[in-house]
Structure formats: C-alpha cells, structure tokens
Amino acid sequence: xxxxxxxxxxxxxxxxxxxxxxxxxxxxxxxxxxxxxxxxxxxxxxxxxxxxxxxxxxxxxxxxxxxxxxxxxxxxxxxxxxxxxxxxxxxxxxxxxxxxxxxxxxxxxxxxxxxxxxxxxxxxxxxxxxxxxxxxxxxxxxxxxxxxxxxxxxxxxxxxxxxxxxxxxxxxxxxxxxxxxxxxxxxxxxxxxxxxx
Amino acid sequence: xxxxxxxxxxxxxxxxxxxxxxxxxxxxxxxxxxxxxxxxxxxxxxxxxxxxxxxxxxxxxxxxxxxxxxxxxxxxxxxxxxxxxxxxxxxxxxxxxxxxxxxxxxxxxxxxxxxxxxxxxxxxxxxxxxxxxxxxxxxxxxxxxxxxxxxxxxxxxxxxxxxxxxxxxxxxxxxxxxxxxxxxxxxxxxxxxxxxx
DNA sequence: TTAAATTGACCACAACTGTTGTCAGGTTAA
DNA sequence: TTAACCTGACAACAGTTGTGGTCAATTTAA
Numbered sequence: 001x002x003x004x005x006x007x008x009x010x011x012x013x014x015x016x017x018x019x020x021x022x023x024x025x026x027x028x029x030x031x032x033x034x035x036x037x038x039x040x041x042x043x044x045x046x047x048x049x050x051x052x053x054x055x056x057x058x059x060x061x062x063x064x065x066x067x068x069x070x071x072x073x074x075x076x077x078x079x080x081x082x083x084x085x086x087x088x089x090x091x092x093x094x095x096x097x098x099x100x101x102x103x104x105x106x107x108x109x110x111x112x113x114x115x116x117x118x119x120x121x122x123x124x125x126x127x128x129x130x131x132x133x134x135x136x137x138x139x140x141x142x143x144x145x146x147x148x149x150x151x152x153x154x155x156x157x158x159x160x161x162x163x164x165x166x167x168x169x170x171x172x173x174x175x176x177x178x179x180x181x182x183x184x185x186x187x188x189x190x191x192x193x194x195x196x197x
Numbered sequence: 198x199x200x201x202x203x204x205x206x207x208x209x210x211x212x213x214x215x216x217x218x219x220x221x222x223x224x225x226x227x228x229x230x231x232x233x234x235x236x237x238x239x240x241x242x243x244x245x246x247x248x249x250x251x252x253x254x255x256x257x258x259x260x261x262x263x264x265x266x267x268x269x270x271x272x273x274x275x276x277x278x279x280x281x282x283x284x285x286x287x288x289x290x291x292x293x294x295x296x297x298x299x300x301x302x303x304x305x306x307x308x309x310x311x312x313x314x315x316x317x318x319x320x321x322x323x324x325x326x327x328x329x330x331x332x333x334x335x336x337x338x339x340x341x342x343x344x345x346x347x348x349x350x351x352x353x354x355x356x357x358x359x360x361x362x363x364x365x366x367x368x369x370x371x372x373x374x375x376x377x378x379x380x381x382x383x384x385x386x387x388x389x390x391x392x393x394x
Numbered sequence: 395t396t397a398a399a400t401t402g403a404c405c406a407c408a409a410c411t412g413t414t415g416t417c418a419g420g421t422t423a424a
Numbered sequence: 425t426t427a428a429c430c431t432g433a434c435a436a437c438a439g440t441t442g443t444g445g446t447c448a449a450t451t452t453a454a
Contacts, residue, residue: 014400036233036320040442050402051443061442120365121318123233134371150374154363154382157372161362162355169354174331177347185351208430237412247432248413258412 019057021047026068031110035122038065065124072114073132079104091191098186102179105167112171116164133160144194159193216254218244223265228307232319235262262321269311270329276301288388295383299376302364309368313361330357341391356390 009017025046029037040061044051058064083100087093105112119131134157141156163186169175170182177185206214222243226234237258241248255261280297284290302309316328338353360383366372367379374382 034320034323035318039440041440050404052402052445055443117317120314121232123231126231129371134366150378151382153372154374154379157366158359158363158382158386161365162359164362165358166351166355168358175350175354177351181347182351185348185355189355211430236410238410247434249415249432252413 015056018047018049018053021049022054022057022064023068023071026064027072027110027114030065030068030118030122031108031113034113035065035118038122040064062124065118065122066128066130069114069118069125069130069132072111075111076101076104076115076132091187094190095183095187098190099183102167102183102186105171106179109171112167116168116171133164136160140193146194155193159189162189212253215244215246215250218246219251219254219261220265220268223261224269224307224311227262227265227315227319228305228310231310232262232315235319237261259321262315262319263325263327266311266315266319266322266327269308272308273298273301273312273329288384291387292380292384295387296380299364299380299383302368303376306368309364313365313368330361333357337390343391352390356386359386 022043025043026038028046029042038061040051040054043064044054054064058067079100080097083096084093087096105115115132119125119133125131137153137156137160140159141152144152144155146152147155166175166182166186166189170177175182219240222240223235225243226239235258237248237251240261241251251261255264276297277294280293281290284293302312312329316322316330322328334350334353334357337356338349341349341352343349344352363372363379363383363386367374372379
C-alpha cells in the first residue's frame with residue numbers, strides 16, 4: 001500500500017523527497033562542473049542516495065538532466081511572470097524582467113549556468129531541442145512591432161543571444177561591471193531591439 | 198635519419214600527413230558529434246590510424262582538441278582578413294566580413310559548430326579559456342566610438358553573442374531564411390552596435 | 395512478537411576511456 | 425642478402441560509465 005505511514009511520513013512523500021534530493025544534486029553538478037560532471041553515480045554520491053533510488057525516480061540519466069533543466073526553467077519563468085505582473089508601463093516591464101532575472105542568477109549562479117549553458121552543452125538537451133531560449137525568443141518575437149516574421153525572428157534570436165552572452169560573461173567574471181550597470185545595459189538592449197533600423 | 202626517403206616520401210612528410218588526418222578526423226567528430234564524441238580511439242578509427250600515431254603527434258587528447266580549434270580559427274581569421282582587405286569603406290568591410298564568415302560556415306557547417314560551440318562545450322577549451330570569441334569581442338570593442346571601456350565591452354560582448362546565436366540558429370535549421378537575408382541582418386547588427394542609445 | 399515493507403551497502407556486467415607496450419610483418423638502404 | 429627501420433594490429437592496465445541485481449539489516453503495522 002502506498003498510503004501506509006512509515007517513519008512518520010508516507011512512502012510517496014519520501015519518494016518525492018528523494019527525487020528532490022536527486023534534482024538538487026543534479027543542479028549542483030550541472031551548474032558547477034557542467035554536463036560531464038553529471039553521471040548517475042556522481043549524482044547519487046552528491047545526493048547521498050544509492051543508485052537504486054535514482055532508478056526509482058528516473059529511467060535514465062537523460063531524464064534527470066531534463067528534469068533539472070525544466071525545474072530551473074519553471075522557476076525562472078515564474079520569477080519573470082511575477083516581476084512583469086507588477087509593472088504597468090512597457091519600459092518598466094522590461095526593466096523589471098531583466099532585474100529579476102539578474103537577481104535570480106546572482107543569487108545562485110548555478111541556475112544561470114544551467115539555464116544558459118546546459119541546453120547547448122548537454123547532449124540530453126541539445127538533441128531533443130529542449131531549450132527554453134528559443135521559446136523565449138519566440139515570445140519576444142511576438143512583442144516586436146517592425147518587420148515581417150523572419151525579420152522578427154532574427155531580431156529576437158539575436159537579442160536572446162546578446163543577453164545570454166552578456167550574462168555568461170558576467171557570471172564567469174570576465175565582465176567586471178556593477179549589477180546596476182549590467183541591468184541598465186540589458187534593459188537598453190531589450191528596448192533597443194524593437195526599433196526601425 | 199629523418200631525411201631518409203621511404204616509400205617515395207620522407208618520414209617527416211608522412212608524419213605530417215598523419216597529423217593532418219588526425220586533425221581532420223577531430224574536426225569531423227567535434228563538428229558533428231560534439232565534444233563527447235572526440236575520444237582518442239574514436240579519432241583514430243575515423244582517421245584510420247592506430248593509437249600509436251596519435252601519440253606520435255599529440256601528447257594528449259586535449260592537445261588534439263586545441264589543435265583542431267586553432268586550425269579552424271586560423272582558417273576563419275585568414276578568411277576574414279582576406280575579405281576585409283578587399284573593401285575600402287567601413288560599411289563595405291562589415292558586409293564583406295559577415296559575408297565571408299557566412300560562406301565559410303555554409304560551406305562546412307562543422308567548422309561553424311567548432312568555432313562557435315566547441316569553446317563553450319569542450320573542457321579542453323573552456324578551462325584554458327582558449328576561445329577566440331572574446332578576443333574577437335575585444336577587437337570589436339576597440340572599433341566602437343561611444344561610451345567608456347565598460348560600456349564598449351558590454352556592447353561588443355552583446356554583439357558577438359547576437360551574431361553567434363543567429364549563426365547557430367541558422368546552422369541547426371531552426372532559422373529558415375535565405376543566405377542573403379541572414380547576411381543583411383548580421384550586417385545591420387554590426388553597424389547598429391556602434392550607435393548612441 | 396511476527397511478518398512484511400523498506401532501506402542501504404554492495405557486487406556484477408559489459409562497454410568505454412586514456413595510455414603504454416609488444417610483436418610479427420613489410421620496406422628500404424647498404 | 426642482411427640489418428636497420430617502419431608499420432599495423434593488438435593486448436594490457438586501471439579507471440569510469442550505465443544499469444541491473446542480491447542480501448542483510450532496520451522499521452513498521454498487525
């Protein structure tokens with residue numbers, strides 16, 4: 001029976017808790033060592049669980065990587081939605097969105113690296129095309145007012161690439177600039193993208 | 198003796214030829230399977246040579262990866278230099294540079310992927326910071342006329358990121374657009390980067 | 395207390411990795 | 425022809441990988 005109580009909690013509860021531990025361990029490895037550091041054994045070591053529990057929650061190494069990525073993706077999306085919903089003016093919304101994203105990453109650089117780097121470095125994500133950035137770009141594309149579909153697509157892809165690269169440089173320390181200037185510049189990039197050439 | 202003739206060619210000649218085969222095989226694997234596909238054994242299989250000859254030309258797996266990357270890097274740089282030296286006007290130079298780069302990648306997408314993706318995906322390149330893009334960004338930075346050093350750095354990093362992302366999207370087929378429009382758009386990006394906000 | 399469910403520590407397997415070494419043949423200059 | 429050199433196919437090493445299984449110990453509901 002799954003509902004039976006055990007050690008104060010139900011089986012399903014503990015199973016979910018273990019899954020969470022594994023995802024957290026995956027985030028840690030993916031966000032610091034990168035794709036190559038995420039092996040089933042390494043994740044289990046980090047989570048202090050045995051392989052048995054890995055296969056209890058995931059069929060594959062792939063599945064774990066995807067779960068980690070989508071977990072962080074959801075979190076980022078929620079952060080953006082919250083920030084945007086508090087602002088009325090378009091310019092304020094851009095600013096709020098950028099600011100909340102920067103804060104998310106500064107708060108926990110692992111998340112930034114997972115969000116920006118993992119989809120291009122990990123085969124589990126690249127091959128399936130499970131990248132959020134394209135969908136984000138598509139979303140941006142809908143907000144643009146000039147040009148035809150292809151034009152808007154190129155503009156939004158470029159914008160996302162510009163932001164990503166700036167964020168990555170900021171994350172790895174090669175771009176030494178205050179958080180405020182970073183935000184300011186990114187806001188300018190966002191606002192500048194939708195302009196007649 | 199190294200100068201002694203053997204099978205019609207000198208030893209050094211054949212050694213160089215083998216090295217070239219290995220680099221070519223490395224390009225093929227790095228440009229299609231990505232970083233994970235480049236193992237010593239896989240490279241040797243592809244090059245139809247045995248491991249013995251791998252260690253004849255390279256001490257490490259790392260060394261091979263670096264050699265492949267720098268080989269393509271040199272090629273790209275040479276292509277750019279050639280293209281730019283044929284144009285007088287600044288606008289024409291930007292156009293020529295972008296065009297030659299696009300042609301290089303369309304001609305052989307493996308090279309595009311090595312140039313753009315390998316430095317972020319392969320540990321042998323990431324850890325040593327052997328990326329050409331930053332130095333390219335630095336070069337672009339020097340050409341900008343507005344803002345202070347930090348401002349120019351952010352602008353150039355953003356520009357490189359925008360171009361890379363557009364190229365990558367074009368390479369993997371998610372950006373369906375004619376070569377001419379791609380070039381046109383990228384030229385606009387380059388020229389638009391140096392503008393008062 | 396008893397029987398069932400849960401846990402954790404291991405082990406086993408085959409496949410792969412980087413790297414070095416060996417050894418039987420072929421090729422060439424002398 | 426002989427002796428030196430070059431070549432290719434492997435074997436061996438210790439390591440890690442994904443994925444499965446076993447088994448004794450613990451914890452609980454009955």
